[in-house]
Amino acid sequence: MSLNQSDILDVVIVGGGLVGGLTALLLAQGGVQATVLDAAPILDTDKTKSVANPRVLALSQATIHLLKTVNVWDKLARQQPYTGMQVWNKNGYGEINFGHESSKTPAVENALGTMVEPSLLNLAIQEKMLEQLQDYRTQVKVTRVEQGVGVWIIHLADGTQLKTKLVIGADGANSFVREQAFIDIDILDYKQAGISCAIKTTQPHQHVARQIFLETGPLAFLPMASLNPEQEGYWQSIVWTLPDDYADEYVALSDAEFTQLLTRESHHMLGEVVEATPRAKFPLKARAAQQYVRNGLALIGDAAHVIHPLAGQGVNIGCLDAAILCDVLLHDKKRGVWAHEQTLQCYEHRRKGQNDAMMHSMSLIGWMETSQLFPVVWTRNFGLKQVEQHTALKDAFLSQANGLQILKDTRYAV
Template sequence: MSSYHDTVIVGGGLVGGLTALLLARSGIEAMVLDAARALDEESITANMDSRVLALNPATIHLLKLVQVWPLIQRYAPYTGMHVWNKNGAGDIEFGHTSQDRPPESEWLGAMVEPSILNLAIQQRMKAVLAFYHTDVSIVDILQVQNQWQINLKNGESIQTRLLIGADGAKSFVRQQANIDLKVLDYQQSAIGCAIHTELPNQYVARQIFLPTGPLAYLPIASETDGFWQSIVWTLPTSLCEQYMQYSDDEFAQQLTQSSLYMLGQVKAIRRRASFPLKACTAEHYVLPGLALVGDAAHVIHPLAGQGVNIGCLDAAVLCDTLVKSLSKTTEWGGIDVLKHYAQRRKMHNELMMHGMTAMEWLQSSSVSSVIWARSFGLKQVNQSNYLKKFFMKQASGLSILKQTIYNY
């Protein structure tokens, strides 16, 4: 059994779903093949995820454009960020604390559980897309003349002129296309879990740089709004393995002390898990008739929480490039069009990746001259409204959207 579609997207998560919905907004119909199963709304909404994604204003704007944002059933906005280093003076505070749930005009962004976000994306794709398939198993992907052929486990074969790989860090599309991956192993791992704290977060995202690596407390939506946080604790892998062996009570006490009582005592732990930290980038974002977006193209250190946002910017820039190409006498998904997308995104993403690597080293260094320079730099930024506004503008992602048809 064989079929043809001009555009096929492999991966139906945030980035893949956003790509399909942005194309649909311009009247371009894509087929989405998602390996994940259809999500159960009751199960997803009843259980708090231990992780959150920090969505910046650009990502929130894009989700509103494709009408996903109203479907997100819970999220925690944040109006402030506080970053400091345990060893050395100086810290940076952006925005402000809030006692009550803040109006959207004051947000710096919002924290959303991945499961809640994926549910909303899936609901919208079901409503909009004619060719959206879940629980799909792909056997192989072949380049046949000027098309790509996707062979499924059920015996179906799909041909397409444009194949978009949005299937995550272990991208099968990237592997089948024989695109090499450059990997930087940090020799670190991170522990993630949900914690209940003694003090409320006041809608502030906090991060302290410890000698072992950064520890982030991120607001998470709950019925007792403000007292649940999602943590990302970067550690040397050996220490991470040690902490993962602790009981919940032992881990809570270790976390309380290591965080310098950031929000008082840690009173409860939920769903603790660990994962290795690596940065990677695909050697090529595009081939004739093929483009990679999101984690399929790049993965960065999580210390600034920007990975998901640069993936959404990939989706926006790719769709912008494709939609604009329709007014020209160019082949759909032609290599010149796709190269333009790659030129617009690859350097920006690699600068972000290497910037996060440098920042992690700088903040974790115990060299006295580095500590002095780091403390001086933090003080200078914190005292300069101009520098604060500059960094906040870059983190918002809105300057990238201004160059697209999805201008904020």
């Protein structure tokens, strides 16, 4: 039996994580109710808040602003603002310092950004979706996505079929929506893996994010909030980029061996590493969808792009995708149209070039920072010195990193 026009949904978002959830909440704020299909279950509030996640996401001021816009920010159980960033090369002669150290936890408005555990962010987003959305479905498996006449048809594992004018794929790096829409991706395999865990050091982080470039790849110490108030300021989440074989070797070390290695390789930058949580390892591959849109379909976040974690910008550019897509869609709605082909093309035009440039920049910086070729080493050191010595260059870097400029001409401008 065919569905009549009233059975056709305006928009279905596949993926209920940070980027998909933010998109749904921004649309709801603009008067458009999305159906959200989330593969994850309802999270256990008490358990999620009481267990520290060893990973953190570095949220830019633009992402923080967007989370405040949809009233998610105040639901976060904990977060750790950072006021400074320090970047240097083990075998180089220059370093870059942004911001400053702070012995007291600053207000997030006065910080460069903040570190948040992904589990807490997902919980806050989910709680808000349960409050604001009329059709938010959890533990949903999508088995097929096909294009019909003027609609997309989404088949679910329980036999349900949904018809919609617009599908938004926010279902991650291995996006099923992208695959079903026959959108190809370009993949750059770095032949590297990231190791992540939480560590405790003998010296406090002073609200500074630190990154040292070693011959094997960058090692980042990222301030994180502690469950124990007495240990506040001494815990960090690390992301250590390594060749695949090194990563396998380091993950297999005992805790004592690993903390000793980490102390040595970090040049004692925060004294001794005295404790470490179990390590997780993940492969590093850059991915770029060749298209972000088809007629009646759009990709956002990791479904559209995955970049090197070098600058911690992956989650932030995904949130900017959500903001730009919602801005153009709600502009359409005011004109009495919805998800027009030209509107979706406008979203792709405004985001794809910037995201591709970010991806290639991170790949280039990663190569330059680990290369031992003399011309590359000289250029790298000269560049670090120039940026450190010129306030205007540092301000330009910070402006790019905070993301607020991209929101400037949208309804979400600060």
